[in-house]
Amino acid sequence: MTARTVLVETADPRRAAVAAATLASLPLSYTDGGSSTDAGRDAEVVVVAGSEGWVDRVRAAGTAGARGVIVTDPLPATDAGALVAHRPACTVVLAETWASSPALRSAGEQFAAPIARTRLVDARTLEPRTGRELRAVLFAELRAVQSLGVEVASLAIVAETASSILGVGRSTTGARIVLSAAHSDTADGSLDLLLVAPDETIRIELPDSTTARPGRAVLTSAGAAVEVPTIWQTAHRAAWLTLSDALVSGADPGHLEAFAAATAVLAGAGAS
Amino acid sequence: MTREPFGVGIVGAGPVVQAIHLPTLARLSERFVVRNIMDVNPDVAAAVAGRAGARPSSSIDELLADERVEVVAICSPSAFHAPQVIAAMRAGKRAVLCEKPFATDREQAELIAAASRETGVPVIVGAMHTVDPAWLAAIAEWEALGHEAHTIRSRVVLPPNARFETSATEVLTPRPASGLPDLDDPAVRAQMVFGGVLGLAVHDLPLIRRLLPAVDDIEVVSASALSPWGYEIGFTAHGRLVHAIGALTEQWRPTWELEVVSDEARMLLEFPPSYVHAGSATATITTDARAVRFGPYPHNGYEGEWLTLHAIASAGSAAAPPVDGLIDDLDFVLEVASAASETARQEATR
Ligand SMILES: NC(=O)c1ccc[n+]([C@@H]2O[C@H](COP(=O)([O-])OP(=O)(O)OC[C@H]3O[C@@H](n4cnc5c(N)ncnc54)[C@H](O)[C@@H]3O)[C@@H](O)[C@H]2O)c1
Numbered sequence: 001m002t003a004r005t006v007l008v009e010t011a012d013p014r015r016a017a018v019a020a021a022t023l024a025s026l027p028l029s030y031t032d033g034g035s036s037t038d039a040g041r042d043a044e045v046v047v048v049a050g051s052e053g054w055v056d057r058v059r060a061a062g063t064a065g066a067r068g069v070i071v072t073d074p075l076p077a078t079d080a081g082a083l084v085a086h087r088p089a090c091t092v093v094l095a096e097t098w099a100s101s102p103a104l105r106s107a108g109e110q111f112a113a114p115i116a117r118t119r120l121v122d123a124r125t126l127e128p129r130t131g132r133e134l135r136a137v138l139f140a141e142l143r144a145v146q147s148l149g150v151e152v153a154s155l156a157i158v159a160e161t162a163s164s165i166l167g168v169g170r171s172t173t174g175a176r177i178v179l180s181a182a183h184s185d186t187a188d189g190s191l192d193l194l195l196v197a198p199d200e201t202i203r204i205e206l207p208d209s210t211t212a213r214p215g216r217a218v219l220t221s222a223g224a225a226v227e228v229p230t231i232w233q234t235a236h237r238a239a240w241l242t243l244s245d246a247l248v249s250g251a252d253p254g255h256l257e258a259f260a261a262a263t264a265v266l267a268g269a270g271a272s
Numbered sequence: 273m274t275r276e277p278f279g280v281g282i283v284g285a286g287p288v289v290q291a292i293h294l295p296t297l298a299r300l301s302e303r304f305v306v307r308n309i310m311d312v313n314p315d316v317a318a319a320v321a322g323r324a325g326a327r328p329s330s331s332i333d334e335l336l337a338d339e340r341v342e343v344v345a346i347c348s349p350s351a352f353h354a355p356q357v358i359a360a361m362r363a364g365k366r367a368v369l370c371e372k373p374f375a376t377d378r379e380q381a382e383l384i385a386a387a388s389r390e391t392g393v394p395v396i397v398g399a400m401h402t403v404d405p406a407w408l409a410a411i412a413e414w415e416a417l418g419h420e421a422h423t424i425r426s427r428v429v430l431p432p433n434a435r436f437e438t439s440a441t442e443v444l445t446p447r448p449a450s451g452l453p454d455l456d457d458p459a460v461r462a463q464m465v466f467g468g469v470l471g472l473a474v475h476d477l478p479l480i481r482r483l484l485p486a487v488d489d490i491e492v493v494s495a496s497a498l499s500p501w502g503y504e505i506g507f508t509a510h511g512r513l514v515h516a517i518g519a520l521t522e523q524w525r526p527t528w529e530l531e532v533v534s535d536e537a538r539m540l541l542e543f544p545p546s547y548v549h550a551g552s553a554t555a556t557i558t559t560d561a562r563a564v565r566f567g568p569y570p571h572n573g574y575e576g577e578w579l580t581l582h583a584i585a586s587a588g589s590a591a592a593p594p595v596d597g598l599i600d601d602l603d604f605v606l607e608v609a610s611a612a613s614e615t616a617r618q619e620a621t622r
Contacts, residue, residue, distance in 0.1 A: 119499045122517055124425060126533060158493040159506060163422040163535070164513040166506050168494045170620075176496050176504055180515055182423035186538040186558045194427060198500050199522040201429055220525040222431075 005033030007043035050074030062088025095239035103215025126187035281341030284348030394592030400573025410555030468503035469609035
């Protein structure tokens with residue numbers, strides 16, 4: 001295997017540091033092609049910072065000839081749908097706090113049938129007071145729920161207090177969706193997901209995306225509990241592997257479509 | 273123990289008495305001795321009284337006339353609670369323990385309060401979480417540190433009750449199997465959410481009330497009935513957010529959590545399931561740098577109820593919690609229940 005050359009955007013130091021750490025963990029798949037604030041040049045893969053304006057920068061990287069683009073921690077972007085309507089000529093992978101978690105992916109694959117039977121999905125988290133806006137946190141929860149294989153049809157933000165937010169909605173199969181987040185200095189970046197079906201529950205705990213501490217996913221039924229094997233890999237590294245697989249297979253992972261769908265659901269959730 | 277054990281009379285001898293109260297009283301034999309057990313079903317009264325070495329009765333008057341009965345536990349279906357509590361007070365018993373909810377509406381609760389004031393007989397409600405030692409220890413610490421909850425989230429997901437009842441005792445009267453409710457029917461949804469609050473959320477709402485600055489401006493922002501049985505409820509009070517989920521499932525794992533969040537701290541209470549004698553909850557208070565854990569302590573909230581009853585029966589009504597607090601708790605429960613059930617009635621289910 002030849003390593004693909006990677007260019008990491010440096011505009012946002014925090015995201016650039018995450019990308020550098022991830023790059024160092026995949027030396028056979030990727031090689032450092034230098035870094036630049038001006039995306040493009042000759043790199044096969046461009047790592048775009050998911051801060052404000054990332055949609056334009058993804059397009060620019062595609063235009064400049066990149067074969068693949070990784071977006072590090074993309075913020076909710078109302079123009080994400082434009083990337084679906086007019087696709088850039090490259091494969092785009094989103095590296096997201098929880099949606100890219102390898103534990104979430106294995107849970108989605110191994111527990112697909114019980115997930116489909118779920119009548120309630122409850123996602124809860126805490127965010128440091130100095131952290132993201134709670135609407136952005138809610139969006140990340142929504143993306144995680146989607147990544148698990150639950151298609152969210154509607155969502156309404158029903159409460160937004162000084163310190164917390166609550167969104168409720170329905171999946172396409174009629175399951176109740178509950179997303180909640182609150183600000184607290186005790187936040188550790190983890191996401192707590194509970195799915196309840198008549199005969200089963202699934203509990204998933206995902207760490208923040210920069211740690212290789214494994215997420216946990218446990219399916220409990222009447223007679224047993226099954227836990228997916230732990231994977232000691234960051235969500236970012238998992239996303240980068242998704243891109244290298246996609247570049248080999250030619251199959252698009254569909255992240256942009258899902259992200260745009262989540263954006264549309266949240267846009268319909270109503271401003272307070 | 274300086275005094276003789278109090279004689280106990282029990283009204284209603286269903287699964288709660290068989291699985292909860294008789295095993296609890298057996299652990300407190302220095303303080304209590306069961307003297308009389310009444311049930312409208314004489315066979316049940318005889319069989320359950322036989323287990324406890326008590327006399328069976330077929331009417332409450334008969335039980336109250338038994339002079340060896342000093343304290344009374346009302347464990348009949350909820351609709352009978354208020355008149356039976358009042359009858360026990362009028363009979364001049366020392367104290368009354370009433371299973372939750374202690375009345376089904378405010379008028380009945382007021383009647384109990386009036387009877388308690390008039391007769392001087394104290395009453396406590398069988399809300400085991402309010403006297404769980406881990407909760408009591410943790411809330412004292414939480415309040416001493418000055419934390420103010422801005423977000424409270426409850427999750428109760430339980431296997432069938434029988435799983436625990438049959439671990440706590442050999443149940444004489446198994447519960448009838450319930451059918452699958454039709455959630456397309458708005459009245460069924462409303463009833464399920466109302467019943468869910470009065471049956472399950474009722475255990476934690478007094479704790480939640482204590483954590484809120486006041487509950488005079490409750491606004492229910494979301495409520496839904498869950499299939500096959502459960503509720504999902506969100507409400508705000510004084511700018512704080514409360515969210516609660518309760519569900520009965522066929523899976524085996526009991527989850528009973530209450531999470532309390534402030535700017536600088538988080539308290540997580542993990543309760544054992546009902547019926548079993550598995551000690552108290554555990555409570556963990558996390559602040560920036562460390563986590564402090566309370567419990568599990570050896571005794572649970574059921575023992576806490578009876579120990580409280582013993583204390584007030586010994587010391588007199590001055591030692592009893594003010595009955596107004598019980599009415600306020602019930603008011604709060606009923607308000608959440610009715611607002612949430614109305615919302616659930618109107619919800620779009622697709
Ligand atoms: N604290 C807890 O964990 C907990 C759990 C479940 C129920 N409860 C409460 O405990 C109470 C009893 O619950 P249960 O599940 O045993 O109820 P149940 O309805 O299954 O049994 C009640 C018993 O009372 C008898 N009864 C009916 N009408 C009566 C009357 N007028 N006078 C005397 N007895 C009468 C019935 O024959 C039955 O044996 C209820 O109020 C319920 O809300 C508490």
